Amino acid sequence: MGTTSExxxxxxxxxxxxRRVTPHLVMKGMGKLVEYLLYAIISLVxxxxxxxxxxxxxxxxxxxxxxxYPFGWRTVVPVEWTLKNFLDILGLSPEGKAxxxxxxxxxxxxxxxSFGVVCCSLIFNTLGAYFxxxxxxxxxxxxxIFVIATMLVPFExxxxxxxxxxxxxxxxxxxxxxIVPWYASPFVIFSLxxxxxxxxxxxxxxxxxxxxxxxxxLRHVIVPNALLEFQFIWxxxxxxxxxIGKKELQVIQVAIQMQTTQTQIYxxxxxxxxxxxxxxxxxxxxxxxxxxxxxxxxxxxxx
Amino acid sequence: xxxxxxxxxxxxLWQRMGQRRTRNYLIAFxxxxxxxxxxxVFRYLPILAAMQASLWQYSxxxxxxxxxxxxxxxNMLDDPLFWKSLQVTGTFVILKxxxxxxxxxxxxxxxxxxxxxxxxxxxxxFTPVVTSIMVISILWSMMYHSQLGLINSMLxxxxxxxxxxxxDPNRALPAVxxxxxxxxxxxxxxxxxxxxxxxxDTYYEAAIVDGANRWQAFWxxxxxxxxxxxxxxxxxxxxxxxxxxxxxxxxxxxxxxDATKVIVYYIYQYGFLFQxxxxxxxxxxxxxxxxxxxxxxxxxxxxxxxxx
Numbered sequence: 001m002g003t004t005s006e007x008x009x010x011x012x013x014x015x016x017x018x019r020r021v022t023p024h025l026v027m028k029g030m031g032k033l034v035e036y037l038l039y040a041i042i043s044l045v046x047x048x049x050x051x052x053x054x055x056x057x058x059x060x061x062x063x064x065x066x067x068x069y070p071f072g073w074r075t076v077v078p079v080e081w082t083l084k085n086f087l088d089i090l091g092l093s094p095e096g097k098a099x100x101x102x103x104x105x106x107x108x109x110x111x112x113x114s115f116g117v118v119c120c121s122l123i124f125n126t127l128g129a130y131f132x133x134x135x136x137x138x139x140x141x142x143x144x145i146f147v148i149a150t151m152l153v154p155f156e157x158x159x160x161x162x163x164x165x166x167x168x169x170x171x172x173x174x175x176x177x178x179i180v181p182w183y184a185s186p187f188v189i190f191s192l193x194x195x196x197x198x199x200x201x202x203x204x205x206x207x208x209x210x211x212x213x214x215x216x217x218l219r220h221v222i223v224p225n226a227l228l229e230f231q232f233i234w235x236x237x238x239x240x241x242x243x244i245g246k247k248e249l250q251v252i253q254v255a256i257q258m259q260t261t262q263t264q265i266y267x268x269x270x271x272x273x274x275x276x277x278x279x280x281x282x283x284x285x286x287x288x289x290x291x292x293x294x295x296x297x298x299x300x301x302x303x
Numbered sequence: 304x305x306x307x308x309x310x311x312x313x314x315x316l317w318q319r320m321g322q323r324r325t326r327n328y329l330i331a332f333x334x335x336x337x338x339x340x341x342x343x344v345f346r347y348l349p350i351l352a353a354m355q356a357s358l359w360q361y362s363x364x365x366x367x368x369x370x371x372x373x374x375x376x377x378n379m380l381d382d383p384l385f386w387k388s389l390q391v392t393g394t395f396v397i398l399k400x401x402x403x404x405x406x407x408x409x410x411x412x413x414x415x416x417x418x419x420x421x422x423x424x425x426x427x428x429f430t431p432v433v434t435s436i437m438v439i440s441i442l443w444s445m446m447y448h449s450q451l452g453l454i455n456s457m458l459x460x461x462x463x464x465x466x467x468x469x470x471d472p473n474r475a476l477p478a479v480x481x482x483x484x485x486x487x488x489x490x491x492x493x494x495x496x497x498x499x500x501x502x503x504d505t506y507y508e509a510a511i512v513d514g515a516n517r518w519q520a521f522w523x524x525x526x527x528x529x530x531x532x533x534x535x536x537x538x539x540x541x542x543x544x545x546x547x548x549x550x551x552x553x554x555x556x557x558x559x560x561d562a563t564k565v566i567v568y569y570i571y572q573y574g575f576l577f578q579x580x581x582x583x584x585x586x587x588x589x590x591x592x593x594x595x596x597x598x599x600x601x602x603x604x605x606x607x608x609x610x611x
Contacts, residue, residue: 048453049431053442146339147342152598157594160353161584162349164356165344165345165352169344183341238552257437270441270445285430
């Protein structure tokens, strides 16, 4: 709303006054200054923890604590840069091996499970959405209610009951437990369905599609939803925590938590683990921001 | 089917049509079947399983024991920790949701522009949203650390002595709440921003012609027209926040002296640490019912007739 009213107010003021240094212009300059200061403060508030994490992962353990007091730029910026923390947790250095650290495996598990869910969910959700948008079936409306009502099932509050089911099916402690519950999503089916409905049916019946409309589906629906799905699965903690007991099947989010419950906590390694657990999604987000925001708004507003 | 075709070839066509239609239905059903199985087994069945388990003595190691009927639910009434966990969860939601929504609405209005600076700040605010709640919890518990934390280091720059955050029963819950506001703010900001974009410019132009200032325009145009989106954000954030688990699990383990024992953590404790799945299931059922009631009430409260 700010922009509209601002431009309108500006238009109504005679230009001649604006050229001279008037109290109004000084106020305006001050306003700009305050605005940019505000931007800087907000950015710092949201970014400092990440900067602290990333730079902290690149310094020696003792150095992290050495410069805490008084607070200065050395509190955050390393004196001596090192990759040792990463080599340790990935099990590539002798110390890491001695500790039995194996983050390569956990990273692989997280990536495998996330890609698995995204692929399955692309297939099954597209089929489901196509069914609702295009195919004939008696009482489709009831089925749609059945699908949409699952959006109301709260997530974290049903993890323990879900575990009872997975255990009864004997799927716990396997990759299946991490993939199978999420291969279909009411949110994705719903947003894809709306998109299929927008493409005129005659187009695909006459088989004259130049690919444009399906490319549109890909760009506007599938990529955003796949991104959200990937992030959702990659970031899961509670479910893998209870569903997986075997250490070698554990995902990165649980692995970094386990690190912090040991008797001696290494801050450098904890930082490095946090970087590995968060950087993939942060990079994906920064690279594909437009699609990402689209996905959030789509599932947020339409769903 | 037009009557004419039916009349010319009555029996044969009807049969063939019937068969073809059944076959088409069958094929169509195969499209939706995988999704239906998923929702039945992994969304609805858990609720039924919890309902069943809540009526029995049931532990993961021992399996089903005696049938206890509604005993778990009766016990819940006398369980001070259950009430405490409800109170803690409620406090968390009531603290978090309003502050988060007000701040994110302010940010949405401030950062609406197309300028690259605004875009940069938006990305900064959104970074915690995409980052896992586990990473955020670990980072913030390190920042809150009473001796080695970044926050205490910064406070020392202002001459403020070291503070305990997570180990102080009065501060632990506000500290977790602050972190969660910080994490979720970008999400509500983006949704509200999309809502703001949906308000036609002509409304503001008309208001300015009528001599309204920006504040008046906000109260009389933005807020009423944003009501539906605001309602959506409030309801979803309330439901999300009600189920907070990971920060409590990682940062405080429900402590100190149960100051952060939220309901989902209490359920986890009963099911997996105390090995009492029956009681944990009963707690889950009550939480589900509460969430349903809360969201229905909220939808009623915020219902709006304004359409644009």
